[in-house]
Amino acid sequence: MPAESPERLTARADFRPVRPVRAYQRVAEQIEERILGGSLPPGSRLPGERELMRQFDVGRSTIREALRVLQSSGLIRSRPGDPQGAEVLGVSPDTLSHALGRLARSHLSGLGELIQFRMLLDAESYRLAARLHSADDLRRLTGLVDEMAQLAPGDPRGFSAADGEFHRVVAEASGNALLALCARAVHDAVVEAIESKLVRAEGAGEAADAMRRSVAHHRQILDALGARDGARAARLGRQALHDHYAPHVPPQDRPRLRAALEEEPESPAG
Amino acid sequence: MPAESPERLTARADFRPVRPVRAYQRVAEQIEERILGGSLPPGSRLPGERELMRQFDVGRSTIREALRVLQSSGLIRSRPGDPQGAEVLGVSPDTLSHALGRLARSHLSGLGELIQFRMLLDAESYRLAARLHSADDLRRLTGLVDEMAQLAPGDPRGFSAADGEFHRVVAEASGNALLALCARAVHDAVVEAIESKLVRAEGAGEAADAMRRSVAHHRQILDALGARDGARAARLGRQALHDHYAPHVPPQDRPRLRAALEEEPESPAG
DNA sequence: GACGATCAACTGGTCTGACCAGTCGCCTGG
DNA sequence: CCAGGCGACTGGTCAGACCAGTTGATCGTC
Numbered sequence: 001m002p003a004e005s006p007e008r009l010t011a012r013a014d015f016r017p018v019r020p021v022r023a024y025q026r027v028a029e030q031i032e033e034r035i036l037g038g039s040l041p042p043g044s045r046l047p048g049e050r051e052l053m054r055q056f057d058v059g060r061s062t063i064r065e066a067l068r069v070l071q072s073s074g075l076i077r078s079r080p081g082d083p084q085g086a087e088v089l090g091v092s093p094d095t096l097s098h099a100l101g102r103l104a105r106s107h108l109s110g111l112g113e114l115i116q117f118r119m120l121l122d123a124e125s126y127r128l129a130a131r132l133h134s135a136d137d138l139r140r141l142t143g144l145v146d147e148m149a150q151l152a153p154g155d156p157r158g159f160s161a162a163d164g165e166f167h168r169v170v171a172e173a174s175g176n177a178l179l180a181l182c183a184r185a186v187h188d189a190v191v192e193a194i195e196s197k198l199v200r201a202e203g204a205g206e207a208a209d210a211m212r213r214s215v216a217h218h219r220q221i222l223d224a225l226g227a228r229d230g231a232r233a234a235r236l237g238r239q240a241l242h243d244h245y246a247p248h249v250p251p252q253d254r255p256r257l258r259a260a261l262e263e264e265p266e267s268p269a270g
Numbered sequence: 271m272p273a274e275s276p277e278r279l280t281a282r283a284d285f286r287p288v289r290p291v292r293a294y295q296r297v298a299e300q301i302e303e304r305i306l307g308g309s310l311p312p313g314s315r316l317p318g319e320r321e322l323m324r325q326f327d328v329g330r331s332t333i334r335e336a337l338r339v340l341q342s343s344g345l346i347r348s349r350p351g352d353p354q355g356a357e358v359l360g361v362s363p364d365t366l367s368h369a370l371g372r373l374a375r376s377h378l379s380g381l382g383e384l385i386q387f388r389m390l391l392d393a394e395s396y397r398l399a400a401r402l403h404s405a406d407d408l409r410r411l412t413g414l415v416d417e418m419a420q421l422a423p424g425d426p427r428g429f430s431a432a433d434g435e436f437h438r439v440v441a442e443a444s445g446n447a448l449l450a451l452c453a454r455a456v457h458d459a460v461v462e463a464i465e466s467k468l469v470r471a472e473g474a475g476e477a478a479d480a481m482r483r484s485v486a487h488h489r490q491i492l493d494a495l496g497a498r499d500g501a502r503a504a505r506l507g508r509q510a511l512h513d514h515y516a517p518h519v520p521p522q523d524r525p526r527l528r529a530a531l532e533e534e535p536e537s538p539a540g
Numbered sequence: 541g542a543c544g545a546t547c548a549a550c551t552g553g554t555c556t557g558a559c560c561a562g563t564c565g566c567c568t569g570g
Numbered sequence: 571c572c573a574g575g576c577g578a579c580t581g582g583t584c585a586g587a588c589c590a591g592t593t594g595a596t597c598g599t600c
Contacts, residue, residue, distance in 0.1 A: 036375050048580065059555040061331055065338045072339040080581040081563030091376040099365040103448060105306050106361035117448045124390045131529055175526065178373060178387045182452065256445065259401055318551065329584040350552040351592030
């Protein structure tokens with residue numbers, strides 16, 4: 001009988017194992033608390049290391065290790081010689097991107113999972129954005145697609161930037177900042193993971209072809225968004241990502257991408 | 271005319287701004303590379319700080335700052351007095367959870383966004399899991415729901431644990447570790463954000479009611495998963511989360527949750 | 541010989557003090 | 571009015587020291 005009398009549970013002393021907390025940790029926690037809590041807003045400055053050393057009453061190395069931790073979390077940025085001290089950046093999606101990138105590089109999850117995940121996030125962004133977007137959003141998106149079309153032939157980097165911006169605007173139009181940040185992080189991770197492959201694998205003609213197809217896809221999506229047809233926009237978004245990336249994904253991962261296409265299994269046999 | 275001759279673009283010198291790379295960064299990068307690259311597998315040990323200091327030919331503070339960065343990324347763990355040196359942990363999802371938790375805590379997104387995001391992630395987990403789950407998955411899920419039903423009356427904590435486990439199994443059955451990790455992180459963030467409210471807001475009877483409803487929801491979802499009906503499972507999952515959390519979300523955020531319910535706007539007027 | 545206490549040789553955590561290169565702001569000389 | 575130089579800072583790095591804690595061998599006891 002694993003089920004004991006529930007009343008005992010509140011009475012039993014459930015102590016937590018006590019582990020020594022390092023000094024640099026407490027310093028980092030205090031500063032992080034201030035940043036997340038809203039005092040110390042983005043753009044504000046931390047005191048210099050020597051001043052922090054006095055305020056926390058610890059040595060400079062402790063202060064520096066704490067600042068390193070905060071910096072590697074993307075919460076602050078410091079620059080030598082800056083008389084104003086480290087700059088508070090606030091919460092940024094960069095940490096998320098890095099963590100996702102590491103996971104994607106590790107055996108824990110491969111490129112296929114990353115792209116499948118992006119398909120899901122993007123599709124949901126489209127679905128929400130179709131409902132909630134403003135006229136201004138639509139104008140900006142149209143402008144970006146035009147820009148992509150213009151840049152397509154010869155400027156892959158500019159094209160990629162406009163494409164990223166397009167997805168960013170969509171994600172923001174979805175009204176969910178968390179979704180937007182995650183989508184952006186995953187987007188960045190995909191770009192970082194696959195860019196090197198793309199650059200050397202594709203000839204110029206093939207790249208231009210891919211860009212043209214991408215522009216066509218974006219126009220269709222734009223149309224669906226304008227019609228506030230979330231389901232169609234989501235479907236198109238999934239398809240576009242699938243078509244764009246499937247060739248660059250290891251063959252054993254392709255069924256995974258197809259599974260995310262959401263075509264319900266109405267076809268006769270498997 | 272912003273469009274220049276495209277041929278010029280490849281010829282133009284697009285230098286990157288050169289930023290000094292700190293010594294501790296290069297140390298951290300080298301070690302991280304080894305860990306991600308597979309030499310230095312999880313469980314192996316780094317040399318002691320004094321030995322690293324000799325190998326990298328830098329001061330100990332530099333070594334320590336590098337190790338701090340790696341440690342805050344969850345890649346290594348060090349313990350004072352350990353003669354074997356820091357332990358390599360490998361890539362872990364904890365960083366992701368922390369990053370998401372920070373985002374959720376920041377002013378950038380409120381409880382409504384968090385729950386909406388969880389609705390999306392869970393729904394997609396269900397959709398994929400419906401297709402890809404194994405018979406064993408289904409057995410475990412059935413066992414967990416039974417356990418929830420048994421624990422429901424008097425053990426909210428155990429109930430919550432079983433519920434978390436249920437979602438974890440579903441997410442893993444989706445076959446996408448990335449999705450599973452994010453879903454879990456968001457789940458944890460929601461629990462952390464709302465648990466305190468729930469405990470004091472609800473009387474015992476109301477809590478028991480919520481648990482009973484939750485069990486019923488889970489049984490329906492289980493049924494849909496068993497029938498491999500991903501769309502239905504996704505819809506049910508969204509609805510379950512909405513019903514469970516909507517009362518605890520600020521009123522101005524409720525339309526957001528409803529928007530995620532995916533009922534396409536077929537109703538006559540707004 | 542088996543076993544528990546003791547101890548020395550480590551470890552990582554922290555502090556101090558110093559130096560360097562870079563940056564900023566003032567101040568001066570044109 | 572402005573260019574240039576001159577401090578007085580900053581963060582980045584190093585060296586050396588001390589502390590508390592862990593480890594493993596050593597030693598004394600039974």
